Amino acid sequence: MAALVLLFFPAAALAQTYQLSxxxxxxxxxxxxxxIRSVLQAAPGKTISLDEIDTDIRAIFKLGRFEDVKAEIRQQDAAVTLVYRLAERPLVRKVEFTGNKELSTDKLKPLSALKTPDIYNPSVVDKSVKAIKAAYLEEGFYSAEITPKVEIDDQNEASVTFEIKEGDKVLVDRIDFEGNKVFTDKELAKVMVTKERWFLSWLTGRGTYQEEVVQNDLEIIADQYYNQGYVQVKVRQPVVTPTEDGKYLNILIEVEEGEQFRVGEVEVQGDLLKSREEILELVLLRPGDVFSRKQLRADVFAVNDLYADQGYAYVNVSPLTNIEPEKKLVNLKFDIEQGIKVHIERIQISGNTKTRDKVIRREMKLDEGDLYSATKLKDSRRKVNNLGFFEEVNISTARGSDEAHMDVNVEVKERPTGTFSLGFGYSSVDGVIGQGSITQENFLGRALKLNLSGAFGSSSTTYQIGLLDPYFLDKNLSLGFDVYKTEREWSDFTKRTTGGDVKLGFPVGEYNRAFFIYRYEEKEIMDVDDDASLFIREQEGTSTLSSIYSSLTRNTTDYRLDPTTGYVAEGSVEFAGLGGSEKFSKYILDYRHFFPFKWGTVFSMHGQLGYVQRIGGQEIPIDERFFLGGINTLRGFNSREVGPRVRRTSQQVNPNTGNIETVLVDDFEFIGGTKEAIFNLEYTFPLVKEMGVKGLLFFDAGNAWSEDQEYFSEMRYSVGTGIRWFSPMGPLRLEWGYNLDPREDEDRSKFEFSIGKFF
Structure with missing residues (x-):
C-alpha cells in the first residue's frame, strides 16, 4: 500500500491525475x-488532478466549519482512494461578558454575532469585538478594550468570554475655532451636534466625543458658510488633543472662509411644463442675492413638486452651477428631465394589527388609478399621523408593473389608544379624587371614540358615556352622543346636572370642519351658602337647558396631538332657547398659531374672545358665564377667580328693631363675566427628547368683565414655567405661574398639573 499526503504541491506535480476508486x-x-460532498469535484470513477483536489480543499474551508483540512491519496494496486481529513471547529455552547458595568449584558448580547449553538468562527468573533468596541466608542469610552477568550472541552464544545476593560469615559472639554470671521466661535459651536461637557454630563451624556458625529459636524459648519455665499469655504479635519490631566479632550477646528459669492444669471432648460417665466417664479434665488445652498435646495424642491404634482414621479431637476471667481458670482441653471407620467397602481398597508385598512385608506389623498402627486403623498402622511393611532407612519413608493405605474406602501406601527384606570389620585382643582374610566380612541379598530367614565372626589362627582363615529356610514360625516350626570361643589353653591347631547360634524373644504351639537340638561343649583350674594341666591332652584351649538374650525397644524407649525382657528355660537327655561346666546372666537424655531423649539401664541348675551332680559345662568384662572386660561391665578366679583352678604339681627337684615361683608365671591379675553404666549423646548419631555416658558394675559364694563379695561398678567411630557397616561402638564400684580387676597404664585391634551 502506498500513501501520498498532499501538503505541498510542486508545480510539476499539479498536472498529475488520478482515476479515483x-x-x-x-x-x-x-x-x-x-x-461536504456537495461542494466537492472529486467522486468515485472520476479522473482528478492535484489542482482540482486543491480546489476541493478550499471549497471545504469556505463552509466555515473546519479549522484544518488535509487531503491524502492512498494507492493499492489499481485502486486509488482519496481521503479528506477534517478537523472541525468547536461548537459554541456559551457566550459571556465580564467587566462590563457601563453597558449592560442585555445591550451587549445583540451586538455579538456569535449564536448558541453554532460552529465557532474566528471571523465572527472579530466582527463581534468590533461591534462591542463601536458601542463603547459611541458612549465615549475610547480606552475600552475587548479581549475574546475561548475555552474548548473534550467534547469539542467552546465557551466564549468577552473580557472587557471599559476604562474612563472621555468627554469634550473645549471646542475652539481658527480662521473664522463671518461666524463667531459661539455661533459655530451652537450648530454642532458635539457639545462641550457640562455639570450634568453624567446624566445627559452631553460632551461625548464620537468620531462619526464630529465628521458630520464639519459638514454642518461648512453648510452654514454655503448658506451665506461662501462657496469656497474649507473646514479642516479637527485636531483632537487630550487635556493635561488626560481626563478630557479639546477640539480645534480650522476654517478657511474665502470670499462671499452672489447669484449671477438664473436660467431654466429642458422639458418645460410651463413657460420659463412661470417656472422661474418658483425660484426665490434672484440675481444679486447672496448665494445660499439651503435656498437652492428649496428652489429645486419647489420646481420638482410642480412636476411631481402633475404625475411626473421621476422628474429630475438638476441645479447646474457655474462659478465665476473673478466676479464672485454663481450662475444657476435648472436642468429639467420630466420623464413619463405615472399613475398609482396599488396602495398597500402594513403594520396595522388593530386598525382596519379602510380607516387608513380614507385618510389618503391618493386613490388607486390617480396620477402621482408628491404634495398629496405628504398630506396623506400628515392625515394618517393625525389620527393619533400610530407611533410611526412611513409612506414609501415602489415601481409598479411597469414604469408608468407606481405602488404606494403605507407602513404603520400601532400605539395604545385605549386606557383603563381604577384608583385614587389628587387634582390641584378637585383635591382628592377616585375614578374609574375606560376610554378608547380607536374602538373596534374603526376609529370610533368611546368614553365610559366615572369619577368622585371631595368636590365633584361625574358619570359619563359617549361615542363618536368620525365616518358615519363610511362617509366623511361625524355622528355621536354623550350622556352624563355631574355634581360639582363650589365655594358658594352646589350644581347638579343631568343631560346629554347629539353631535354632527362634516368637512368644509380641505382643512375646515363644521360641528353642530344639540344639548339638553336638567340643572339644579342647591346648597347655596348663607353668606352668598343676592346674585347667587336668586339662581337657586331647578332649570332646564335646550341649546344648539355650531362651530367652524380650520386646522392646518402638522401634528394635532403636539403641533410645531400651522394654526387652529375656531368660531362658535351657542343659542339656548329651543324650549327649556334658560335663554342666552354665547359667541367665542379662538385662534392659536405655532411657529417652529431653532433646535427643535416652538413658539406659539393663542388668543380667545368670548361674549354671552341675554335673551328676553333673562339673567345669564351662573354656569354659563366666563370664569377665568387656572391651568387652561390664566396660570398663576386660582381656578375661576379672575373676573367680576361681588361682596358676600350676611344676615344679622338689628338690635334696635329686632328685624333680620342683609349686610355686606369684607369677603368676595366671583360671579363670572359676560365678556372674556385671553392671550397666551408660549415657548417650548426639548429637555429629554427621547422621552418626549419638554420645558416651557409662558406669558398669560386676560380677564373677564361684566356687561357694564369695557373689553380690556383691566387686564391681569402672569408669567411662568413648566414641564410637559408625553407620559404613558397621556400628555402631562406641570406648570408654575407667577402673578405679576396680585391683589391683597391673591397668592403670588400657583403650581398646577393636569393630564390631557397640551392645548
Whole structure:
C-alpha cells in the first residue's frame, strides 16, 4: 500500500491525475457528510488532478466549519482512494461578558454575532469585538478594550468570554475655532451636534466625543458658510488633543472662509411644463442675492413638486452651477428631465394589527388609478399621523408593473389608544379624587371614540358615556352622543346636572370642519351658602337647558396631538332657547398659531374672545358665564377667580328693631363675566427628547368683565414655567405661574398639573 499526503504541491506535480476508486471523508462529527460532498469535484470513477483536489480543499474551508483540512491519496494496486481529513471547529455552547458595568449584558448580547449553538468562527468573533468596541466608542469610552477568550472541552464544545476593560469615559472639554470671521466661535459651536461637557454630563451624556458625529459636524459648519455665499469655504479635519490631566479632550477646528459669492444669471432648460417665466417664479434665488445652498435646495424642491404634482414621479431637476471667481458670482441653471407620467397602481398597508385598512385608506389623498402627486403623498402622511393611532407612519413608493405605474406602501406601527384606570389620585382643582374610566380612541379598530367614565372626589362627582363615529356610514360625516350626570361643589353653591347631547360634524373644504351639537340638561343649583350674594341666591332652584351649538374650525397644524407649525382657528355660537327655561346666546372666537424655531423649539401664541348675551332680559345662568384662572386660561391665578366679583352678604339681627337684615361683608365671591379675553404666549423646548419631555416658558394675559364694563379695561398678567411630557397616561402638564400684580387676597404664585391634551 502506498500513501501520498498532499501538503505541498510542486508545480510539476499539479498536472498529475488520478482515476479515483473511492472518496473518503474523515473527522466530521457535526457536519453532515452529504453537505461536504456537495461542494466537492472529486467522486468515485472520476479522473482528478492535484489542482482540482486543491480546489476541493478550499471549497471545504469556505463552509466555515473546519479549522484544518488535509487531503491524502492512498494507492493499492489499481485502486486509488482519496481521503479528506477534517478537523472541525468547536461548537459554541456559551457566550459571556465580564467587566462590563457601563453597558449592560442585555445591550451587549445583540451586538455579538456569535449564536448558541453554532460552529465557532474566528471571523465572527472579530466582527463581534468590533461591534462591542463601536458601542463603547459611541458612549465615549475610547480606552475600552475587548479581549475574546475561548475555552474548548473534550467534547469539542467552546465557551466564549468577552473580557472587557471599559476604562474612563472621555468627554469634550473645549471646542475652539481658527480662521473664522463671518461666524463667531459661539455661533459655530451652537450648530454642532458635539457639545462641550457640562455639570450634568453624567446624566445627559452631553460632551461625548464620537468620531462619526464630529465628521458630520464639519459638514454642518461648512453648510452654514454655503448658506451665506461662501462657496469656497474649507473646514479642516479637527485636531483632537487630550487635556493635561488626560481626563478630557479639546477640539480645534480650522476654517478657511474665502470670499462671499452672489447669484449671477438664473436660467431654466429642458422639458418645460410651463413657460420659463412661470417656472422661474418658483425660484426665490434672484440675481444679486447672496448665494445660499439651503435656498437652492428649496428652489429645486419647489420646481420638482410642480412636476411631481402633475404625475411626473421621476422628474429630475438638476441645479447646474457655474462659478465665476473673478466676479464672485454663481450662475444657476435648472436642468429639467420630466420623464413619463405615472399613475398609482396599488396602495398597500402594513403594520396595522388593530386598525382596519379602510380607516387608513380614507385618510389618503391618493386613490388607486390617480396620477402621482408628491404634495398629496405628504398630506396623506400628515392625515394618517393625525389620527393619533400610530407611533410611526412611513409612506414609501415602489415601481409598479411597469414604469408608468407606481405602488404606494403605507407602513404603520400601532400605539395604545385605549386606557383603563381604577384608583385614587389628587387634582390641584378637585383635591382628592377616585375614578374609574375606560376610554378608547380607536374602538373596534374603526376609529370610533368611546368614553365610559366615572369619577368622585371631595368636590365633584361625574358619570359619563359617549361615542363618536368620525365616518358615519363610511362617509366623511361625524355622528355621536354623550350622556352624563355631574355634581360639582363650589365655594358658594352646589350644581347638579343631568343631560346629554347629539353631535354632527362634516368637512368644509380641505382643512375646515363644521360641528353642530344639540344639548339638553336638567340643572339644579342647591346648597347655596348663607353668606352668598343676592346674585347667587336668586339662581337657586331647578332649570332646564335646550341649546344648539355650531362651530367652524380650520386646522392646518402638522401634528394635532403636539403641533410645531400651522394654526387652529375656531368660531362658535351657542343659542339656548329651543324650549327649556334658560335663554342666552354665547359667541367665542379662538385662534392659536405655532411657529417652529431653532433646535427643535416652538413658539406659539393663542388668543380667545368670548361674549354671552341675554335673551328676553333673562339673567345669564351662573354656569354659563366666563370664569377665568387656572391651568387652561390664566396660570398663576386660582381656578375661576379672575373676573367680576361681588361682596358676600350676611344676615344679622338689628338690635334696635329686632328685624333680620342683609349686610355686606369684607369677603368676595366671583360671579363670572359676560365678556372674556385671553392671550397666551408660549415657548417650548426639548429637555429629554427621547422621552418626549419638554420645558416651557409662558406669558398669560386676560380677564373677564361684566356687561357694564369695557373689553380690556383691566387686564391681569402672569408669567411662568413648566414641564410637559408625553407620559404613558397621556400628555402631562406641570406648570408654575407667577402673578405679576396680585391683589391683597391673591397668592403670588400657583403650581398646577393636569393630564390631557397640551392645548
Amino acid at each position: 473511492e472518496v473518503v471523508i474523515e473527522g466530521n462529527r457535526r457536519v453532515e457528510t452529504s453537505a
